[in-house]
Amino acid sequence: MINTIVAAIYERLWRPVGVAAFGLYGLSAQKEREEAAERLRLRGNQQVLDVACGPGNFTNFFGSQLSGDGIAVGFDISRPMIAQAVRDNRSSHAAYVRGDARRLPFDDATFDAVCCYAALYLVPDPFVVVDEMLRVLAPGGRIAIMTSYGSEIAPIHAALSLGAKTIGVRIFDRSTFPAIFTAAGLVDIKQQTRGTAQYVSAHRL
Numbered sequence: 001m002i003n004t005i006v007a008a009i010y011e012r013l014w015r016p017v018g019v020a021a022f023g024l025y026g027l028s029a030q031k032e033r034e035e036a037a038e039r040l041r042l043r044g045n046q047q048v049l050d051v052a053c054g055p056g057n058f059t060n061f062f063g064s065q066l067s068g069d070g071i072a073v074g075f076d077i078s079r080p081m082i083a084q085a086v087r088d089n090r091s092s093h094a095a096y097v098r099g100d101a102r103r104l105p106f107d108d109a110t111f112d113a114v115c116c117y118a119a120l121y122l123v124p125d126p127f128v129v130v131d132e133m134l135r136v137l138a139p140g141g142r143i144a145i146m147t148s149y150g151s152e153i154a155p156i157h158a159a160l161s162l163g164a165k166t167i168g169v170r171i172f173d174r175s176t177f178p179a180i181f182t183a184a185g186l187v188d189i190k191q192q193t194r195g196t197a198q199y200v201s202a203h204r205l
Ligand SMILES: C[S@@+](CC[C@H](N)C(=O)[O-])C[C@H]1O[C@@H](n2cnc3c(N)ncnc32)[C@H](O)[C@@H]1O
Pocket: 001, 002, 015, 051, 052, 053, 054, 055, 057, 058, 075, 076, 077, 078, 081, 099, 100, 101, 102, 116, 117, 118, 119, 122, 123
């Protein structure tokens, strides 16, 4: 992800291959973006944070759902990804910041919507990242994640985890993220599994 070639081909080639690898056949990039925006209830003047935004393939779409002073901020650790995002996916409602999601450089309760798609299974400290996402989420805001999902059948989960570990990817179970959101006092927790992916969203009162 810190390679300029991966950054250049990510949106058109790398992610579609990844989507197929997750068993998400038939899910177009546009449909996935629309579903993410729906989970986050994007509209108007909202401040939106897209954690681990890659080349801004979701961030710019999120920005297009906003108006007035609304802004979608894409945040990523990779210099080539942020450079690509600024080239391909910048707009008056989409901006980019580079940094480590384990220490988000934003005040508590800054954002009306926070998401992290296709990254928590890659980062070394995914739960620190989720804690940071919850810290910057304002009252009344929504959070959405997309990450890996392993079968509840123990031998299948073990086989998937072993395979994933060899390529540096972590497989999560069904209960982990809903439990974190519940413990954080979030409500309206929705989870959908598709292939080896899971989508979890929630609302902060
Ligand atoms: C597979 S891409 C996901 C891009 C986009 N969210 C999507 O759904 O297509 C994963 C991204 O996570 C970023 N990343 C990995 N570790 C990170 C960290 N600690 N802080 C911020 N971004 C990180 C990588 O640079 C990469 O751009």
